[in-house]
Amino acid sequence: MFANNTRAQSSTAARRLMKEYRDLTADPLQDMITAGPISEDNMLEWEALVQGPEGTPYEGGIFAAKLRFPSDYPLNPFKMTFDPPLLHPNIYPNGDVCISILHAPGDDPMRYETASERWSPVQSVRSVLLSVLSLMHAPNSDSPADVECAKLYRDDKPEFERRVRAQVKSLLGI
Amino acid sequence: MSTLTDQEIMKLVEGMGQEDVTNKPLISAPVPLLVIREEYQNGSVQVLKKLDWLQEQGWDQVWRARGDGDCFYRSFTIAYLLRILHDAYSATAADQALETVSKAMPSMKSCGFDMELAQDFIDPFLDILRSFKAKDTADRPSEYSLIQLLQDPERSNSIVVALRLVTSAYIRTHADQFAPFLFHPITFEQLDENEFCRSEVEPCGKEADQVQITALSEALDVGVRIAYLDRSDVGAGGDGGDVINWVESGKVGERPLTLLYR
Numbered sequence: 001m002f003a004n005n006t007r008a009q010s011s012t013a014a015r016r017l018m019k020e021y022r023d024l025t026a027d028p029l030q031d032m033i034t035a036g037p038i039s040e041d042n043m044l045e046w047e048a049l050v051q052g053p054e055g056t057p058y059e060g061g062i063f064a065a066k067l068r069f070p071s072d073y074p075l076n077p078f079k080m081t082f083d084p085p086l087l088h089p090n091i092y093p094n095g096d097v098c099i100s101i102l103h104a105p106g107d108d109p110m111r112y113e114t115a116s117e118r119w120s121p122v123q124s125v126r127s128v129l130l131s132v133l134s135l136m137h138a139p140n141s142d143s144p145a146d147v148e149c150a151k152l153y154r155d156d157k158p159e160f161e162r163r164v165r166a167q168v169k170s171l172l173g174i
Numbered sequence: 175m176s177t178l179t180d181q182e183i184m185k186l187v188e189g190m191g192q193e194d195v196t197n198k199p200l201i202s203a204p205v206p207l208l209v210i211r212e213e214y215q216n217g218s219v220q221v222l223k224k225l226d227w228l229q230e231q232g233w234d235q236v237w238r239a240r241g242d243g244d245c246f247y248r249s250f251t252i253a254y255l256l257r258i259l260h261d262a263y264s265a266t267a268a269d270q271a272l273e274t275v276s277k278a279m280p281s282m283k284s285c286g287f288d289m290e291l292a293q294d295f296i297d298p299f300l301d302i303l304r305s306f307k308a309k310d311t312a313d314r315p316s317e318y319s320l321i322q323l324l325q326d327p328e329r330s331n332s333i334v335v336a337l338r339l340v341t342s343a344y345i346r347t348h349a350d351q352f353a354p355f356l357f358h359p360i361t362f363e364q365l366d367e368n369e370f371c372r373s374e375v376e377p378c379g380k381e382a383d384q385v386q387i388t389a390l391s392e393a394l395d396v397g398v399r400i401a402y403l404d405r406s407d408v409g410a411g412g413d414g415g416d417v418i419n420w421v422e423s424g425k426v427g428e429r430p431l432t433l434l435y436r
Contacts, residue, residue: 012328016294074291075331075378105243105377117369120376121295121335122287 013073014043020125033129035067044069048080048129050136052168057161058086058136061168065097067125077102077119080128087167089139089150098145101131201252201324202238204317210236210436218405221436227417228401228434236434237321243379246433247334248324250390250398251299253431255320257396258306264314268306274395275300275340282343285371295335302333334378341386342371344393355385384421391423397430398423 021036021043028034035048046067052058063086069078080102085095092098101117144150153160211225237252239245254271261267275296283289302323308314315323324330345352349367356370357363359381365373374380382390391398399422408417422430 012294012332016291019290072327072331075335105379117372118377118380120338120372121378122291122339122376124288124291 013069013071016074017043017046017069024126029126029129029133032133035125035129044071044073046078046125048125050129050132053133053136056136057164058168061171063171065095074121074123076104077123078125078128080132084171087146087149087164088136089141089144089146089153090135091149092145096145097132098143099128099131099135100143101128196240196242198238198240199325200240200242200327200330201248201321203321204235204237207234207236220405220407221403224401224403224408224418233432233434243381244331244334246382246387247337247390248330249433250337250431251330251333252320252324253433254394254396255302255315255324256317257429257431258303259315259317259320265307268303271394272300272303274393275303278340278343278393281347282339285343285346287339287343292336292339295332295339298329298332299336331378337390338376338378340393341382341390342375344389345371345375345385348389348392352385352389359383384423387421388423391425396424397426397428398433399426399430400433400435403434403436 017037024035032051032053033048035046037043038045038047046069048065048067050063050065052061052063063082064084065080065082067078067080070076080097082091082095082097085091085093090098101119101123103118105118139150139153141150141154149160152163207225207229211222211229214221214225237249239249239252258264258267258271279289279296282292302315302320305313305315324333345356346367352367352370356365356367358365359374370385374383375386387398387400399420402419402421404419406419408415408419424430
């Protein structure tokens with residue numbers, strides 16, 4: 001959308017991200033998620049650590065994700081990638097999180113993903129991370145990123161949960 | 175006919191789907207309407223008739239907005255600011271504009287926007303409005319400086335976001351008025367005001383339709399009329415009738431901002 005304007009925007013992006021980082025540090029998300037720049041030299045690359053919510057098969061796990069911000073942030077959304085990838089219907093096998101709030105308006109991979117909330121400049125890292133937490137509670141198998149996983153979640157939930165728990169254990173090295 | 179009367183500001187909003195729109199300026203310097211006519215020279219007779227009529231009525235130049243989905247908001251901005259610039263009492267006009275924008279702020283807060291984030295987008299707009307009141311006349315804007323400001327992506331896009339937030343807050347706080355018209359533009363699925371605003375108003379690059387145009391026009395208390403350059407036959411004009419389809423919003427009785435859509 002603003003492809004050739006990227007350089008002019010990057011100072012805005014850094015300023016805005018500094019503000020978001022400060023706010024997240026001052027008021028962490030229920031101690032469930034921490035997020036911040038990997039290095040103070042580059043505000044456009046963050047790492048987040050997400051705790052698996054209680055009462056879900058992700059409970060007990062701590063999941064690392066990279067947040068990559070475009071230089072015209074917050075006009076366009078950032079990308080969030082779990083590394084290592086996380087077994088979840090709305091996470092691509094390569095770890096990319098597929099959630100409508102992280103989609104730019106023109107970008108519609110699901111075609112009729114109609115009235116879903118889109119990225120807008122008043123969204124923030126905080127609002128996206130909260131959506132990711134709620135997605136861990138309740139996957140959306142209607143617009144799956146990992147089709148196999150979505151099918152398993154829909155057709156055989158106990159097996160889905162068993163595999164997620166096994167992944168959590170192996171990630172923790174138990 | 176004067177070259178351009180202060181209230182008769184008209185811009186050309188270029189259609190979407192053109193080849194690489196990102197090479198075009200966000201807002202152009204004024205272009206004679208005859209240049210636009212050239213493009214239709216071998217085209218529709220109806221369109222030429224409408225362009226000639228506009229020319230006769232004194233709308234002889236346009237400011238083109240890049241067709242990137244934000245064109246309504248950007249066109250509105252240049253028309254709104256030029257109106258203030260050409261006002262005989264532009265400091266007073268700017269004060270009124272500042273007052274109107276500040277009245278829109280509480281409803282933005284009540285919609286649950288993070289006002290600290292929102293303020294970053296609104297400030298560049300307020301700064302321009304305040305600059306009309308600068309003590310030193312040399313610090314006041316000119317048409318050239320306004321175009322330059324709106325060609326700067328950072329400020330220009332901030333203002334687009336600010337106007338999108340004003341529009342969204344107005345729709346959300348006047349839900350009863352807009353409810354019958356809130357649809358997904360492609361699937362026509364009925365949306366509630368929050369869904370509509372989150373998916374069709376707040377994200378950058380989403381084109382404005384009648385609902386958004388009406389909301390912004392009412393929120394900022396300024397009429398907007400848009401000349402549609404379509405191929406329909408709208409009479410000869412000899413009887414004094416308008417030779418164009420106007421789509422009007424808000425207080426059109428009082429010097430509306432005039433935009434051109436094609």
